[in-house]
Every structure is written in C-alpha cells, then in structure tokens.
Amino acid sequence: MVTKQLTGLPDEADVRRADSLGREIFSDVANKWALLIIEALGEETLRFSELRNEIEGISHKMLTQNLRMLERYGLLERTVHPTVPPRVDYTLTEPGRALRVTIEGLCDWTHRYLGHIEAARRRFDA
Amino acid sequence: MVTKQLTGLPDEADVRRADSLGREIFSDVANKWALLIIEALGEETLRFSELRNEIEGISHKMLTQNLRMLERYGLLERTVHPTVPPRVDYTLTEPGRALRVTIEGLCDWTHRYLGHIEAARRRFDA
C-alpha cells in the first residue's frame, strides 16, 4: 500500500481494483431500501421501530439487512442502549450525510418530473 | 384533473397518489442497471451493442429490459434505423439528462468515500 506512493501513479491493477470496488459499493447502495433508509434518517437519530414506521412497506428483515450493510460501509452508526426493553439508535455518519445530499437530488428529480413521466408512460402504453 | 385547481389545494387523495407514483418511479429507477445505463449514455448517442460493451457485466436481457423501462418513462429516446443489419440508437431526453446529473453526484460520492468505506468495512468485519 505504501510502495505505490513512490511512483506517484496508481498502477493498472489498482485502478481495476478501485473500479470493481466502486461498482460493488454502487450496486449495494443503489437499491431502493438503502436509499430510502438514508433519506428517512436525514439529520435525525431514529430507533429501529421508528425507521420501520417511517419507511412504508419495508419488512423487518429488509430493514435489519440493509441497516447492517450500511453500518458495515460506515454510512451510519448504531448505538445500543443496554436498557430493558432494549433501544437501538441509528444516525448517519459524515459519509452517510454526504450521500444523503445526492439522494435528496434524486427525490427532487422524481417530484419535478412526475408529470413528464406519467404522461410519457401513458403515451408509451398506447 | 381541472377541478382541483378550483380549490387551489391538492386534496389528500392526490397527495397519496403522487406519493405512491413517486415511490414506484423511485423503486424502478433506483436500481443499479438503470442508473448505470443513464450514466453510460451521458451526452452521447449509443447503439444497443455499444451500451452492452460500455456497461460491464450487463446481460442482453437486462439491457433490453431496462432500456424499455427507461423509454417508457420517457428518460431516453429510441430511434430505429430501417437498415440491414438494423441499427438502434439511444439518447437521453431532457428528464433523462437531468437525472444523470444527480447520478453523477452518486458516482462522485462513491469515488470520494472509497477509502472511508473500505476501511469501515474492514473494521466491521473484525
């Protein structure tokens, strides 16, 4: 990892590795549940059950699964309060908040072009 | 559709309908293949086979399937040249190009945080 610095240029193998890693991240993150979770969290701290209520239609399983994935990628932080009943809070980390900004853009786009899309779809279906 | 304008306020049913439609669009568009296609197209016009080569790992089937969906939503335009062998070109429409801008943001994000994510992942896996 350090030896590369000597040339000042990343070698080909590195670029390929970074690319495939990038693709992997992209593939994982660019799924609706992950994006909806990030969007739902926003700037706040939410509990598991709050997220579940916030995100319409997500199942218990998909929520935990995606939360783990996002935690693994360091996009959100999970804090367990050792109370009874247990309480678990989720908050976006800095990378997570950065991602959220771009998702915001996606949501805006959806709203802005809702009409266009609806119309285009009707045209196409005919 | 026009009667609503009289009140000046969208009624509840409308909001719900727009929301569910928005969710539907979001769910369809927020999948890796659709996003990668938009990203690959960019400002250019590409043929089916060029897209296939451009997007690593996409199958013939997934490509056509997603192209149809995006065309149906009016995000890209499909022009068939009646030559032999046939030639089909795909170009982003205005809504498609607008979407592309936000996807660009997603790609930038991926590259910027590649290191963070890789590190976080190793930490998590331990």
Place this chain on the structure above:
DNA sequence: CGGTATCCGACACGATACTG
C-alpha cells in the same frame, strides 16, 4: 424492542434458441 433463524414462494436473471 430489536435481532436472528428458518422456511418457502416469487421472480430476477442468465443461458439459449429463434425471428426480422
């Protein structure tokens, strides 16, 4: 309450073969 495990149906996806 939050998490894990198991089961099982649905369908996403790839491979293949066939048209214009």
Place this chain on the structure above:
DNA sequence: CAGTATCGTGTCGGATACCG
C-alpha cells in the same frame, strides 16, 4: 444487429417463530 420467448435456477424477500 437488435429483439423476443422460453426455460431453469439462484436469490430476494415476506411470514413466522423464537431469543436477549
């Protein structure tokens, strides 16, 4: 070359049940 159709399978994802 681009598209459609069909088939098989692996994975996704929901439902359920059970632990801390």
